[in-house]
Amino acid sequence: MQVALKSIEFNRSVEARGVKLSDLVALPTFTGWFGPEEEGRRILKVQCFTSQDTPNYFMRPIEGLYATVDMDKLEVIKIVDKGMVPIPKAAGTEYRYNVQNKPVHMDRINPISIEQPEGPSFLVEDGHLVKWANWVFHVKADHRAGMIISQATVRDSETEKPNSRILMFTNVERTGEPRSVMYKGFPSELFVPYMDPGELWYYKSYLDAGEIGLGPAAMPLVPLNDCPRNAYYIDGVFASPDGKAIVQPNMICLFERYAGDVSWRHSEILIPSADIRESRPKVTLVARMATSVGNYDYTFDWEFQTDGLIRVTVAASGMLMVKGTPYENVDDLGDKHDESGPLISENVIGVVHDHFITFHLDMDIDGPMNNSFVKVHLEKQRVPTGKSPRKSYLKVKKYVAKTEKDAQIKLSLYDPYEFHIVNPNRKSRLGNPAGYRIIPGGNAVSLLDHDDPPQIRGAFSNNQIWVTRYNRSEQFAGGVLVYQSHGDDTLQVWSDRDRSIENNDIVLWYTLGFHHIPCQEDYPVMPTVAASFELKPANFFESNPVIGVAPIFEKDLPVCRPFASS
Amino acid sequence: MQVALKSIEFNRSVEARGVKLSDLVALPTFTGWFGPEEEGRRILKVQCFTSQDTPNYFMRPIEGLYATVDMDKLEVIKIVDKGMVPIPKAAGTEYRYNVQNKPVHMDRINPISIEQPEGPSFLVEDGHLVKWANWVFHVKADHRAGMIISQATVRDSETEKPNSRILMFTNVERTGEPRSVMYKGFPSELFVPYMDPGELWYYKSYLDAGEIGLGPAAMPLVPLNDCPRNAYYIDGVFASPDGKAIVQPNMICLFERYAGDVSWRHSEILIPSADIRESRPKVTLVARMATSVGNYDYTFDWEFQTDGLIRVTVAASGMLMVKGTPYENVDDLGDKHDESGPLISENVIGVVHDHFITFHLDMDIDGPMNNSFVKVHLEKQRVPTGKSPRKSYLKVKKYVAKTEKDAQIKLSLYDPYEFHIVNPNRKSRLGNPAGYRIIPGGNAVSLLDHDDPPQIRGAFSNNQIWVTRYNRSEQFAGGVLVYQSHGDDTLQVWSDRDRSIENNDIVLWYTLGFHHIPCQEDYPVMPTVAASFELKPANFFESNPVIGVAPIFEKDLPVCRPFASS
Incomplete structure (x- = not known):
């Protein structure tokens, strides 16, 4: 991610989408081997998300943009920007209990207590x-x-x-x-x-x-x-x-x-x-x-x-x-x-x-x-x-x-x-x-x-x-x-x-x-x-x-x- | 079962195998439909077991013998006796806990207590x-x-x-x-x-x-x-x-x-x-x-x-x-x-x-x-x-x-x-x-x-x-x-x-x-x-x-x- 952010072109593409660099989550993903592009070098592809207004950035992909990074040279070797795709909304992506505000209409489930009064039966x-x-x-x-x-x-x-x-x-x-x-x-x-x-x-x-x-x-x-x-x-x-x-x-x-x-x-x-x-x-x-x-x-x-x-x-x-x-x-x-x-x-x-x-x-x-x-x-x-x-x-x-x-x-x-x-x-x-x-x-x-x-x-x-x-x-x-x-x-x-x-x-x-x-x-x-x-x-x-x-x-x-x- | 026992020939076949009639379990089984034999009448086939020395008579089949019973006439219409087949032993067939005598070598499993202190959550x-x-x-x-x-x-x-x-x-x-x-x-x-x-x-x-x-x-x-x-x-x-x-x-x-x-x-x-x-x-x-x-x-x-x-x-x-x-x-x-x-x-x-x-x-x-x-x-x-x-x-x-x-x-x-x-x-x-x-x-x-x-x-x-x-x-x-x-x-x-x-x-x-x-x-x-x-x-x-x-x-x-x- 640090490597991708070194690229001015990449940063510009991110910011052009209205995403603040402080909200950017860049996910370095393994590319596998498909042929000449991978030959003789170690590359990753960097895929981007925004964490604006949500910890669930996975649901907010910045589609249409990725960077290929050479991990030995620590530099961006290719940026593909296929143009704007709307970034999905943050609303509805939150999953942490403490910040939920969506009501769940179901009757309360009473506690089920599991206890072993004599302790577990196994030894470690x-x-x-x-x-x-x-x-x-x-x-x-x-x-x-x-x-x-x-x-x-x-x-x-x-x-x-x-x-x-x-x-x-x-x-x-x-x-x-x-x-x-x-x-x-x-x-x-x-x-x-x-x-x-x-x-x-x-x-x-x-x-x-x-x-x-x-x-x-x-x-x-x-x-x-x-x-x-x-x-x-x-x-x-x-x-x-x-x-x-x-x-x-x-x-x-x-x-x-x-x-x-x-x-x-x-x-x-x-x-x-x-x-x-x-x-x-x-x-x-x-x-x-x-x-x-x-x-x-x-x-x-x-x-x-x-x-x-x-x-x-x-x-x-x-x-x-x-x-x-x-x-x-x-x-x-x-x-x-x-x-x-x-x-x-x-x-x-x-x-x-x-x-x-x-x-x-x-x-x-x-x-x-x-x-x-x-x-x-x-x-x-x-x-x-x-x-x-x-x-x-x-x-x-x-x-x-x-x-x-x-x-x-x-x-x-x-x-x-x-x-x-x-x-x-x-x-x-x-x-x-x-x-x-x-x-x-x-x-x-x-x-x-x-x-x-x-x-x-x-x-x-x-x-x-x-x-x-x-x-x-x-x-x-x-x-x-x-x-x-x-x-x-x-x-x-x-x-x-x-x-x-x-x-x-x-x-x-x-x-x-x-x-x-x-x-x-x-x-x-x-x-x-x-x-x-x-x-x-x-x-x-x-x-x-x-x-x-x-x-x-x-x-x-x-x-x-x-x-x-x- | 009562019907099968009315047949002297059937009883003789059972007893010839050393099975007491008091130990006999006759299982009336549905025959399905295979053609002429079943046409126009209700028949069952009776398969036999002995319950001698075990409640698990299923493991003691009297093989080679069965009777076909007409359920309307309540009589045996056919007995097939293909000759003696050894009846499997009773030893090892018991499964009731109270009469088990085979040791089980495993460490004791301590009780697991499941309790719902506030009761179940469902209503009936x-x-x-x-x-x-x-x-x-x-x-x-x-x-x-x-x-x-x-x-x-x-x-x-x-x-x-x-x-x-x-x-x-x-x-x-x-x-x-x-x-x-x-x-x-x-x-x-x-x-x-x-x-x-x-x-x-x-x-x-x-x-x-x-x-x-x-x-x-x-x-x-x-x-x-x-x-x-x-x-x-x-x-x-x-x-x-x-x-x-x-x-x-x-x-x-x-x-x-x-x-x-x-x-x-x-x-x-x-x-x-x-x-x-x-x-x-x-x-x-x-x-x-x-x-x-x-x-x-x-x-x-x-x-x-x-x-x-x-x-x-x-x-x-x-x-x-x-x-x-x-x-x-x-x-x-x-x-x-x-x-x-x-x-x-x-x-x-x-x-x-x-x-x-x-x-x-x-x-x-x-x-x-x-x-x-x-x-x-x-x-x-x-x-x-x-x-x-x-x-x-x-x-x-x-x-x-x-x-x-x-x-x-x-x-x-x-x-x-x-x-x-x-x-x-x-x-x-x-x-x-x-x-x-x-x-x-x-x-x-x-x-x-x-x-x-x-x-x-x-x-x-x-x-x-x-x-x-x-x-x-x-x-x-x-x-x-x-x-x-x-x-x-x-x-x-x-x-x-x-x-x-x-x-x-x-x-x-x-x-x-x-x-x-x-x-x-x-x-x-x-x-x-x-x-x-x-x-x-x-x-x-x-x-x-x-x-x-x-x-x-x-x-x-x-x-x-x-x-x-x-």
């Missing part, structure tokens, strides 16, 4: 090692990935610690075997391409983790607002540009959740006299991190269930990246269908874009080696005429992926598969290999052409699931260095090496995706949109591992009263 | 009319649908009640306009086809709502286990076979949920000095009903958000419908790939099956008439060479469905659409028509052939989304009478009439689907699997309707202590 040892119910895992804040979960193990009540077998005649505590599930899991890259090929917008296709880092983009979580009362907070330690350690408080919160759902249930209606009505409330442990990558706020939740399931949720909120337009009403637009998104306020276009969040999931089912990726196919069968009154059915067929190309997966509703990571060397009593499934959710796929520069850099979104051979240098799906990447160090490139992945140390990659067509409700801050995927035991346990847990009866849940009430 | 008037925050809706238990939500309206803070405008000089309370969203929503039919074409299994393709009814299959919810402490319960009134009214207690629960998530958030990192960290906890209202259709337990949640979103969740738990097999280990199976599902316990096959739950969603956006269905297409565009450094992008194009066939929707990841119900006569300040989107989730599609008898009866699962012209007799997607239906009164048939649906009174239909390949963890009771879809405002409000709600600060959430603690 050495600041990072979390022990809860049948889970042990390590959690830390990370510069690039925001939050990393590692060395996740779950206790199996049906088997004992190997040690305790050896010492079976001694007085050893038999606590069940801790079994490895995942060595490391984290959001490896975020890819956010915008859908406007115009001169001032074409380059917007961000790789947020690699370009900015989810750690530095995070501000401390706000207790009670970002996480519930029973949350525990963990600080993050990051390196500053000069190499010094920076402690950022409250980067992660951990809390137990009871959202009123059941872990399992059965009521027996066929033998009503037995009056069997069994249900088990579901309590989970959530590890949360939230980051504000400029306009967007992403919340990452890793939720652990006692039945062995891990649910990963990405929630998006914050501000849209919007575009100024001369139009104030859709009727003015007439037949002009070339706009890059819908009108969401006067003079404001919500530009259509995608979000792809690619997770690195280094699964280690019962150990780091000896894992395989199995495609469990539901194949439609036609019944030969006369064989059955039925004409068709689905049959399960399993395919073990031999090499990485066998594991480049495009999901389809019309050709359904389950996807398992199994350890063929660890078999259940019945002979089934121990495994975990990945259950996709919230899928949108990138439809950009494979020769489009953003898609070349974001090539990890070419498939929704991949499995690669473990390689220490292959952590970040868009490559270690993504700024102006030519796409030669992406998950696509690694996977195309087609290494053997059978019975090996393998890494699962999964991409959650959203298409986002903005609407009026996204203005001036968008309501949270969330999507999840799950890692779920599949023949990992011998049977339902939570069959023996207690229901909640009155005695287990102390009635509590507020301090101040009568 | 006349037993059925619910008022909460900005929502008003009617809820009732229903014989067939389980639970029906109707006449849902949400208050719009940006406009006033029409009356209050007329009376603007009087002292009227200006509370915002209540705006119609949905006339009626409910699960219209459940379709559960099993994937075994063999003589003893081919007919299993249930239509649970129409054949059994979700109301009669429900037992009262168990406070604290099925719903949290702050829940309010509503009874159901059903008609008994002799026409008398039956009151079933605790059929529905209503509760406010705070699961620790945010309604929206933004932290401002680009102007860190401002220290803007705004987030709003998300509190929702859940209306829940749970039903046990024989082996399976389904929980239906309608969750209302203050931002206008409605989330509908179906959770499945309970017991699998399993098949006896001679095999005790997958190694014994060898190359026998023709089995109908995986081995999940000794002598137990978890038969592969699908669940399709089709919702009737009579949307009335700002009134019953004048609604249209709009397909909002994201179309891939190729950029002409030289026009931009970009080569491709997505562009929004809107298509208003003229007739019902235009609204027969097969979802595809590779050809993405949003689906809106709009009122073109009610436009926003910007000229956008008021609308709601349906956001699909948890989709599996039926892959059975269209000439397969189960798919003919379950033809409403041929598409994932449909829109029909409102017709009072078209409530149940599989027809009013589904037992032995020939498929001549299904949603497919109605939609194929291709009536005009533009600017009309229309009904949206959506099918949630699951493919279910059982695994060991599903034995002896399956952990809950849930899937959701959402109805979300899209240009219904002028802007984010919860921008002005208060954050939760310490003072809002009274600290509470248990009664008994020191």
Whole structure:
């Protein structure tokens, strides 16, 4: 921003629009790599907003103007001024509670008090090692990935610690075997391409983790607002540009959740006299991190269930990246269908874009080696005429992926598969290999052409699931260095090496995706949109591992009263 | 069951298997319509289990034997005995807490106390009319649908009640306009086809709502286990076979949920000095009903958000419908790939099956008439060479469905659409028509052939989304009478009439689907699997309707202590 302001021409263009330089917010954005212009130099494009009368400058773009800055020479090398576009109004953009003046007509919601009178059930040892119910895992804040979960193990009540077998005649505590599930899991890259090929917008296709880092983009979580009362907070330690350690408080919160759902249930209606009505409330442990990558706020939740399931949720909120337009009403637009998104306020276009969040999931089912990726196919069968009154059915067929190309997966509703990571060397009593499934959710796929520069850099979104051979240098799906990447160090490139992945140390990659067509409700801050995927035991346990847990009866849940009430 | 037991031959077959008649559980199952055998008579097929040493007889099938019963003559008309198949063991099938003896090795989870010291925020008037925050809706238990939500309206803070405008000089309370969203929503039919074409299994393709009814299959919810402490319960009134009214207690629960998530958030990192960290906890209202259709337990949640979103969740738990097999280990199976599902316990096959739950969603956006269905297409565009450094992008194009066939929707990841119900006569300040989107989730599609008898009866699962012209007799997607239906009164048939649906009174239909390949963890009771879809405002409000709600600060959430603690 300082560099752009050094340019007299740039300042003149800003002031010509009636914007005071003191109100100017210049957002330096990464440009990616499109060819000659970027060759041999480090450039940023500076996009401008006015913060006049609002902290929500994102809704007040100064459209039609941008500067290209050479970051080595620290000078403006190009200014594009396509002429005046009305700057959208400040009215209606404020979102801070203290300065709201718009009435909200809804009945008051009474407080909901969440309390754990005996304290939380988890322990955090050495600041990072979390022990809860049948889970042990390590959690830390990370510069690039925001939050990393590692060395996740779950206790199996049906088997004992190997040690305790050896010492079976001694007085050893038999606590069940801790079994490895995942060595490391984290959001490896975020890819956010915008859908406007115009001169001032074409380059917007961000790789947020690699370009900015989810750690530095995070501000401390706000207790009670970002996480519930029973949350525990963990600080993050990051390196500053000069190499010094920076402690950022409250980067992660951990809390137990009871959202009123059941872990399992059965009521027996066929033998009503037995009056069997069994249900088990579901309590989970959530590890949360939230980051504000400029306009967007992403919340990452890793939720652990006692039945062995891990649910990963990405929630998006914050501000849209919007575009100024001369139009104030859709009727003015007439037949002009070339706009890059819908009108969401006067003079404001919500530009259509995608979000792809690619997770690195280094699964280690019962150990780091000896894992395989199995495609469990539901194949439609036609019944030969006369064989059955039925004409068709689905049959399960399993395919073990031999090499990485066998594991480049495009999901389809019309050709359904389950996807398992199994350890063929660890078999259940019945002979089934121990495994975990990945259950996709919230899928949108990138439809950009494979020769489009953003898609070349974001090539990890070419498939929704991949499995690669473990390689220490292959952590970040868009490559270690993504700024102006030519796409030669992406998950696509690694996977195309087609290494053997059978019975090996393998890494699962999964991409959650959203298409986002903005609407009026996204203005001036968008309501949270969330999507999840799950890692779920599949023949990992011998049977339902939570069959023996207690229901909640009155005695287990102390009635509590507020301090101040009568 | 009594009818089957009248047959000496049947009793002999049961006893020949070492099963005492006093332990026999005979499950009369609907057969559907497959042709001549069913013509002109009402038949059921009786499938048998033993309850010896377990209440979980579902895991102890007497495979290889079934009886066909004529329900008019009340006699057995056919017995099929394919010979002995080992009956799976009782050990490990028990699930009641009081008689569990299997240790669960996990650290204790401390109680989580949910309390509303000032009581719940909702009012229930006349037993059925619910008022909460900005929502008003009617809820009732229903014989067939389980639970029906109707006449849902949400208050719009940006406009006033029409009356209050007329009376603007009087002292009227200006509370915002209540705006119609949905006339009626409910699960219209459940379709559960099993994937075994063999003589003893081919007919299993249930239509649970129409054949059994979700109301009669429900037992009262168990406070604290099925719903949290702050829940309010509503009874159901059903008609008994002799026409008398039956009151079933605790059929529905209503509760406010705070699961620790945010309604929206933004932290401002680009102007860190401002220290803007705004987030709003998300509190929702859940209306829940749970039903046990024989082996399976389904929980239906309608969750209302203050931002206008409605989330509908179906959770499945309970017991699998399993098949006896001679095999005790997958190694014994060898190359026998023709089995109908995986081995999940000794002598137990978890038969592969699908669940399709089709919702009737009579949307009335700002009134019953004048609604249209709009397909909002994201179309891939190729950029002409030289026009931009970009080569491709997505562009929004809107298509208003003229007739019902235009609204027969097969979802595809590779050809993405949003689906809106709009009122073109009610436009926003910007000229956008008021609308709601349906956001699909948890989709599996039926892959059975269209000439397969189960798919003919379950033809409403041929598409994932449909829109029909409102017709009072078209409530149940599989027809009013589904037992032995020939498929001549299904949603497919109605939609194929291709009536005009533009600017009309229309009904949206959506099918949630699951493919279910059982695994060991599903034995002896399956952990809950849930899937959701959402109805979300899209240009219904002028802007984010919860921008002005208060954050939760310490003072809002009274600290509470248990009664008994020191």
